[in-house]
Amino acid sequence: MRNLTLLTDLYQLTMLNGYFEKNIHEDIVVFDMFFRKNACNGGYTIVSGIEQFVDYINNLHFSDEDLEYLRSLKLFSDNFLTFLKDFKFTGDIYSVEEGTIMFPNEPIITVKAPLYQAQLIETALLTIVNFQSLIATKASRVCLAAQGDPVFEFGLRRAQGPDAGTYGARAAMIGGCHGTANVLAGKLFDVPVIGTQAHSWVQKFDTELESFEAYADVYPDKCLLLVDTYNVLNSGVPNAIKVFKDLASKGHKPLGIRLDSGDLQYLSVEAKKMLDEAGFTDLSITASNDLDEYTITNLKSEGAAINSWGVGTKLITSADSPSLGGVYKLAASYKGDSIEPKIKVSEDPEKINNPGFKKIIRIYNAEGKAEADFIMLHDEEIDATKPLTVFHPVYTWKSTTFESYTVKELHQPLFIGGECKHNKKTVIEIRDYVQDELSTLWEAYKRISSPKVYKVDLSKKLWDLKSNLLDTKKFV
Ligand SMILES: Nc1ncnc2c1ncn2[C@@H]1O[C@H](COP(=O)(O)OP(=O)(O)OP(=O)(O)O)[C@@H](O)[C@H]1O
């Protein structure tokens, strides 16, 4: 486990030093992590990175070298640096399960801890969860566009560095990919690794046919050939068919071909005709080359004969929407046992946070479809045997009443009193959970473009609390 304790912005540490000097560092506070807009301009966001956040908290400590470095900055008092020597996370953290689908303005993670601890972890929490949630969401969109065809993550070489390539591969698997080309990700996260061959393989031999024969010789049962180095329809596919026939005559089953350039719709349809005529009707026709959910949707609607997708650059970088803007905001501060809700008033009404220590429930209809989320204060309860009326937090006259419904509380304890309560799951288990989650969402929320907006409402008590706070803050 890496020591990421200094993976923070300097201002967190200068604030910590200040809280310490003012003797308010032990005050118990509540922070919420949430985002204001869904990842990838979509209708939902898949939360990912919780496992790495848990590792980060479990390993949070200032080593002697860390303290030495901080001392060299000449910004911190000796007493404060001595205090940091024994730093240990002792607070509570509530989080949704990794792989949960979430929507704007909902607390994904709520931290209730001494001020100096809760403040320090902001930056690492955001960098870990923002990135992985972004890529998991992107991957799920790509997989939805592929309509059940396998999607393979090919992006490491074009990722924003080794960590992004590796944790991005993890997130892509969580979002629904069938495998990754990243071998380190395969080892670290126990996920399937896959691969074909590069153009360099084909170029290295005197002829394309020789290169295919050599590959078939080494991997007779894993023979998927890259057919676009010279000419797909005049050379690549005919040569692949020769090699496949030879393999079949020796009792091996060829896997298929990969197209990496040109008009993928036309080439795939023509290649499929040639393969079918040669008796290879069920091979994989894999396509790659700058694909994303939009190109795949177009290729599908144009009848491309592609049944497997290799997606690299635009997946691992979420190229058209390259960040998720998750934030971490102070929502409450305790004075003894009494809680003081906190709000950030902004010129931009979208940026006003929901105050207080909260929890969140999801409301499902009788068929198990998610209908709305409901953010409540932590001590509120719902009696699901009675009708529940929820209202739009801005256009308050818009309301809906649920008669027959079930509810699920989304937050679970990750840490209580500093003790880890997290149940570790494998990446494949998280991926399965994501599929369950997606099946609870109406198609309209999963639309690639112009999705319907999911309802996220506030309890009356929370809404009143927020309105009253806003009134009192008007002239502060
Ligand atoms: N956030 C909300 N909470 C509760 N009810 C809502 C919310 N948004 C809309 N409604 C209700 O949903 C109905 C349709 O309203 P509208 O067309 O404005 O929204 P919508 O997003 O299409 O919602 P719906 O999915 O319910 O059709 C109305 O009964 C409206 O009062």
Ligand SMILES: O=P(O)(O)OC[C@H]1O[C@H](OP(=O)(O)OP(=O)(O)O)[C@H](O)[C@@H]1O
């Ligand atoms: O297009 P992407 O979605 O980013 O997918 C990854 C790309 O990486 C490879 O190309 P590259 O030219 O790097 O190597 P190659 O010689 O193997 O084609 C591969 O052929 C894909 O085109």
Ligand SMILES: O=C(O)c1cccnc1
């Ligand atoms: O195995 C492949 O085909 C592959 C791997 C990485 C990038 N592009 C393609």
